[in-house]
Amino acid sequence: MSNFTPPTLDQIHSPADLRCLERRALPYLATELRQFILHSVARTGGHLSSNLGTVELALALHYVFDTPRDRLVWDVGHQTYAHKILTGRRAGMAHLRMKDGLSGFPKRSESEYDAFGTAHSSTSISAALGMATAFHRAGKRERAIAVIGDGALTGGMAFEAMNNAKNTGANLVVVLNDNDMSISPPVGALQHHLARILSGHLYNSMRRGSEKVLGVAPPILEFAKRWEEHMKGMMTPPATLFEEFGFNYIGPIDGHDLDILVSTLTNVRKLEGPQFLHVVTRKGKGYPPAEEDPIRYHGVTPFDPDQGIQPKVSSAPSYTDIFGQWLCDMAATDARLIGITPAMCEGSGLTHFAQQYPERYFDVGIAEQHALTFAAGLACEGMKPVIAIYSTFLQRAYDQLIHDIALQNLPVVLAIDRAGLVGADGATHAGQFDLTYLRPLPNLTIMAPSDENECRQMLSTAFALEGPSAVRYPRGRGPGTPVDPSLSTLTIGKAEVRQRGKSVVLLAFGSMLAPALEAGQRLQATVVNMRFVKPLDEALILEMALTHDLVVTVEENALMGGAGSAVGECLAHHQISVPLLHLGLPDHFIDQGEVCQLWQDCGLDAPGLERQIRARLQSLTHPNRALG
Numbered sequence: 014m015s016n017f018t019p020p021t022l023d024q025i026h027s028p029a030d031l032r033c034l035e036r037r038a039l040p041y042l043a044t045e046l047r048q049f050i051l052h053s054v055a056r057t058g059g060h061l062s063s064n065l066g067t068v069e070l071a072l073a074l075h076y077v078f079d080t081p082r083d084r085l086v087w088d089v090g091h092q093t094y095a096h097k098i099l100t101g102r103r104a105g106m107a108h109l110r111m112k113d114g115l116s117g118f119p120k121r122s123e124s125e126y127d128a129f130g131t132a133h134s135s136t137s138i139s140a141a142l143g144m145a146t147a148f149h150r151a152g153k154r155e156r157a158i159a160v161i162g163d164g165a166l167t168g169g170m171a172f173e174a175m176n177n178a179k180n181t182g183a184n185l186v187v188v189l190n191d192n193d194m195s196i197s198p199p200v201g202a203l204q205h206h207l208a209r210i211l212s213g214h215l216y217n218s219m220r221r222g223s224e225k226v227l228g229v230a231p232p233i234l235e236f237a238k239r240w241e242e243h244m245k246g247m248m249t250p251p252a253t254l255f256e257e258f259g260f261n262y263i264g265p266i267d268g269h270d271l272d273i274l275v276s277t278l279t280n281v282r283k284l285e286g287p288q289f290l291h292v293v294t295r296k297g298k299g300y301p302p303a304e305e306d307p308i309r310y311h312g313v314t315p316f317d318p319d320q321g322i323q324p325k326v327s328s329a330p331s332y333t334d335i336f337g338q339w340l341c342d343m344a345a346t347d348a349r350l351i352g353i354t355p356a357m358c359e360g361s362g363l364t365h366f367a368q369q370y371p372e373r374y375f376d377v378g379i380a381e382q383h384a385l386t387f388a389a390g391l392a393c394e395g396m397k398p399v400i401a402i403y404s405t406f407l408q409r410a411y412d413q414l415i416h417d418i419a420l421q422n423l424p425v426v427l428a429i430d431r432a433g434l435v436g437a438d439g440a441t442h443a444g445q446f447d448l449t450y451l452r453p454l455p456n457l458t459i460m461a462p463s464d465e466n467e468c469r470q471m472l473s474t475a476f477a478l479e480g481p482s483a484v485r486y487p488r489g490r491g492p493g494t495p496v497d498p499s500l501s502t503l504t505i506g507k508a509e510v511r512q513r514g515k516s517v518v519l520l521a522f523g524s525m526l527a528p529a530l531e532a533g534q535r536l537q538a539t540v541v542n543m544r545f546v547k548p549l550d551e552a553l554i555l556e557m558a559l560t561h562d563l564v565v566t567v568e569e570n571a572l573m574g575g576a577g578s579a580v581g582e583c584l585a586h587h588q589i590s591v592p593l594l595h596l597g598l599p600d601h602f603i604d605q606g607e608v609c610q611l612w613q614d615c616g617l618d619a620p621g622l623e624r625q626i627r628a629r630l631q632s633l634t635h636p637n638r639a640l641g
């Protein structure tokens with residue numbers, strides 16, 4: 014009998030430590046890792062259920078492959094906590110997603126084991142294919158491995174990359190982490206294809222009378238049930254889609270069985286050319302509340318793991334809630350309304366709408382580009398599509414917005430959530446650029462609410478338009494303004510003077526109205542709630558410029574090309590020369606942190622605004638001092 018002492022996580026400082034261990038040591042580490050992740054994320058908040066599901070996969074990949082020489086690219090990267098812990102960042106988990114702490118996603122500057130920065134979905138196969146192709150050209154034997162979820166696989170880029178992989182000779186390994194979930198339940202034909210593979214596999218394995226050989230595990234059995242009907246009379250499963258793309262398809266295997274994972278990956282590592290390994294896991298694995306409700310545990314704020322997440326005590330509605338309520342109310346009055354989400358039902362506030370109007374609700378998968386062109390098609394036929402989309406993900410669909418919607422002047426409403434800084438998700442998810450990229454588009458009306466009531470009014474205004482429109486609102490709550498339940502609209506392009514003062518005028522856009530009012534009071538300044546970024550209230554801007562010594566614009570968007578630039582262009586166009594101060598987000602990416610802290614860092618909180626305005630006033634009175 015050999016002496017065997019189970020290892021503990023504190024002995025693992027890098028994958029090299031892992032590789033010194035016997036294979037039978039791995040399940041002990043998996044158990045400890047899972048507990049560690051649960052308790053750590055319960056303290057810090059973060060993405061939980063996806064991480065509980067990838068513990069064994071992360072262990073096996075680092076055990077078998079020679080990371081970081083072999084490149085491991087995690088799609089989205091929200092499931093990389095085990096990977097971070099195994100690659101020397103266990104202590105850092107205490108400050109996960111906090112200012113100056115670990116990023117919630119892979120980040121090249123954070124670790125050599127983070128081969129590629131991710132957070133937006135469906136990029137992993139392209140990136141890994143690029144790496145594998147570079148290795149191939151250099152005559153190197155290293156592998157590039159893309160780990161992609163079944164949700165992320167619905168993104169068009171994944172298919173563009175697979176289409177490209179054939180005949181490259183690249184040693185690319187795609188690991189499909191199939192947990193039969195996106196954030197919400199998966200949608201579409203691909204999901205059916207995966208379920209069919211699993212049921213075909215089950216059928217064959219049962220025919221051979223050996224479940225173990227092929228690693229059929231409880232999750233697979235569950236998937237298979239859905240396909241029982243389809244199985245009747247089916248003797249041979251058809252080729253998988255992935256084989257049609259030129260991959261060597263292997264699987265499905267149980268992604269929680271370390272023996273099977275390690276043996277299979279060891280074999281896969283020896284194979285040449287594009288490999289596709291289908292791994293079945295369970296989202297939330299090992300923590301019953303998360304297994305039962307993976308949606309609720311997808312992204313969590315701190316909670317007590319013994320109690321589980323408690324039902325929300327009713328609190329003030331967020332902008333997302335305001336949107337969700339408006340959508341239901343507007344749908345009740347107009348049967349042409351269609352609600353569309355690219356895989357962000359819960360985050361975008363569409364849950365009630367989906368329940369109340371299932372036939373008018375479309376979750377199109379992680380497919381932002383398709384979402385917009387699909388909406389354009391609907392609009393061509395007289396429907397009134399409303400696309401709920403995060404600012405950061407709308408970046409994906411810029412050409413569709415220009416070419417398919419704006420150019421054809423189609424009445425599509427973009428309800429742009431998470432505009433501005435988002436907090437813990439950091440730079441990858443910040444809605445920092447939407448005003449800059451939306452402003453130049455002809456036909457588009459752009460609004461930014463400063464409170465909840467205005468948000469509802471703007472959505473109604475947008476819906477009433479004959480052309481495309483965008484309402485951009487921030488993550489979380491506004492100032493708590495009571496909401497008028499009517500569906501009243503605003504006058505297009507009309508701003509609102511909120512406070513009359515002298516000398517300085519603050520032109521505030523959206524979320525910046527609150528700090529602008531506070532700063533404006535201390536400065537005895539005029540404060541304008543601009544409401545519209547396009548069309549601007551030019552008449553009011555001109556009046557303000559002619560009656561004040563300093564015009565200040567304030568926005569939660571990149572300074573470059575944002576709303577402030579629009580004001581500057583307006584003044585230049587009318588040949589009005591007045592001292593201008595533009596305040597907004599600086600020309601660099603902004604990492605994670607509490608939004609209020611980040612505002613402070615960017616000088617966008619009330620004291621920051623006041624300070625910068627006073628400094629500019631000072632330089633106007635004493636120009637030489639300012640130059641010095």
Ligand SMILES: Cc1ncc(C[n+]2csc(CCOP(=O)(O)OP(=O)(O)O)c2C)c(N)n1
Binds near residue numbers: 063192296
């Ligand atoms: C382009 C883009 N759209 C939307 C998202 C939001 N998002 C993050 S994770 C996720 C679901 C991914 O599902 P899957 O890949 O199956 O991973 P799982 O959560 O099941 O582990 C979505 C929609 C994103 N990150 N990127």
Ligand SMILES: CC(=O)[C@@H](O)[C@H](O)COP(=O)(O)O
Binds near residue numbers: 312360431488
């Ligand atoms: C990984 C990802 O893209 C989402 O899970 C995102 O983190 C959700 O963000 P919200 O918490 O703002 O909905």
Ligand SMILES: [Mg+2]
Binds near residue numbers: 163165190191192
């Ligand atoms: Mg999934």
